[in-house]
Amino acid sequence: MNEAISFKKIKIEQQPCIAFILAHPDDESFIPSGTIAKYSHQGIKVIYICATRGEKGHDGNIKGQIPPDELKIIRINELERACKILGINDLYVLDYPDGHLNELNPSEPIYRLVTFLRREKPDIIITFDPTGISNHKDHITVHKWVTHAYYLCNNPFYKTERQEIYTPVKLYYLTVPSHHLISITNSKEQKRYIDNKITTIINVTDYLEEKKKAIRCHQTQCFNIQRVFKFAGGMDELDDHEYYILAHCNIPGYAYEVMENDLLDGIC
Numbered sequence: 001m002n003e004a005i006s007f008k009k010i011k012i013e014q015q016p017c018i019a020f021i022l023a024h025p026d027d028e029s030f031i032p033s034g035t036i037a038k039y040s041h042q043g044i045k046v047i048y049i050c051a052t053r054g055e056k057g058h059d060g061n062i063k064g065q066i067p068p069d070e071l072k073i074i075r076i077n078e079l080e081r082a083c084k085i086l087g088i089n090d091l092y093v094l095d096y097p098d099g100h101l102n103e104l105n106p107s108e109p110i111y112r113l114v115t116f117l118r119r120e121k122p123d124i125i126i127t128f129d130p131t132g133i134s135n136h137k138d139h140i141t142v143h144k145w146v147t148h149a150y151y152l153c154n155n156p157f158y159k160t161e162r163q164e165i166y167t168p169v170k171l172y173y174l175t176v177p178s179h180h181l182i183s184i185t186n187s188k189e190q191k192r193y194i195d196n197k198i199t200t201i202i203n204v205t206d207y208l209e210e211k212k213k214a215i216r217c218h219q220t221q222c223f224n225i226q227r228v229f230k231f232a233g234g235m236d237e238l239d240d241h242e243y244y245i246l247a248h249c250n251i252p253g254y255a256y257e258v259m260e261n262d263l264l265d266g267i268c
C-alpha cells in the first residue's frame with residue numbers, strides 16, 4: 001500500500017448499512033438504483049427514507065392529472081414495488097408536502113432525521129448534492145436537512161428522546177455529471193462546478209436491468225421516464241456508472257487513490 005494513503009480501516013460490529021435519504025418516490029430509481037441493487041446483492045442492508053409521497057408528481061396523463069390524494073397512494077405502491085426489485089430492506093416515507101419542503105421550518109424534519117439515524121445507525125448516509133442535481137427545491141432542501149442531521153448525530157448537546165449519540169462513518173452526496181445531465185435533459189446547460197467534486201464512481205453495469213425495472217415501476221411518471229430514457233423511447237441510454245461526492249468521513253486519516261470505486265472503502 002502506498003505510504004501516503006495508509007490509514008486504519010474502521011471496524012463495524014454488524015452488517016454494514018447504507019441509508020439513502022431523498023425527496024420523492026422515484027428519486028431512488030431514477031438516480032442511484034444501480035448502486036442500491038449492487039450493494040443489496042452483496043448482502044449490505046440498504047434503507048430508503050423518502051421525504052414525500054410524491055402527490056405533486058406530473059403524471060403526464062393526457063386525460064388530466066390524478067388527484068393528489070389518489071396519486072400519493074399509487075406512488076407509494078409504485079415505490080414499494082421498486083424497493084422490492086432493488087432489494088431495499090426498509091422503506092420509510094415521511095409524508096412532508098411534495099413541492100413545498102423549502103417552506104417548512106427545518107428544525108422538525110432535522111430532529112426526526114437525527115432520531116431516525118440514531119436509532120438505525122447506518123454507516124453510510126447518502127443524499128442529493130447541493131444543487132439537488134436538477135435544481136429541484138425539494139431536493140436542495142433535503143440535501144440541507146440531511147447534512148445538518150449527519151453532523152448532529154454525534155453532537156452530545158443535541159438531544160433526542162432517550163437516545164445516545166452515534167457517529168456515522170461517511171456522508172455522500174449523490175450527483176450526475178454535467179455531460180450526462182445535459183444529454184438526458186437535452187439542455188444546453190454549461191458544465192457544472194459539481195463535476196470537479198466527484199470522488200466516487202460506482203460501476204453498475206451488472207445492475208442496469210434492475211435499474212430499468214425499478215424505473216418502470218413508476219408508471220404514473222411515465223411522461224418523465226419517456227422524456228429521459230432511451231429504453232422507454234426517450235433521449236439517452238442509461239449510464240453504466242453512478243457518481244458520488246464524499247462530503248465527510250469519520251475515518252481518521254482516510255484517503256484514497258485518485259477515485260473511490262466502493263462506498264464501503266475504509267470500512268471492514
Ligand SMILES: [Zn+2]
Nearest residue numbers: 023024027136
Ligand atoms: Zn425528486
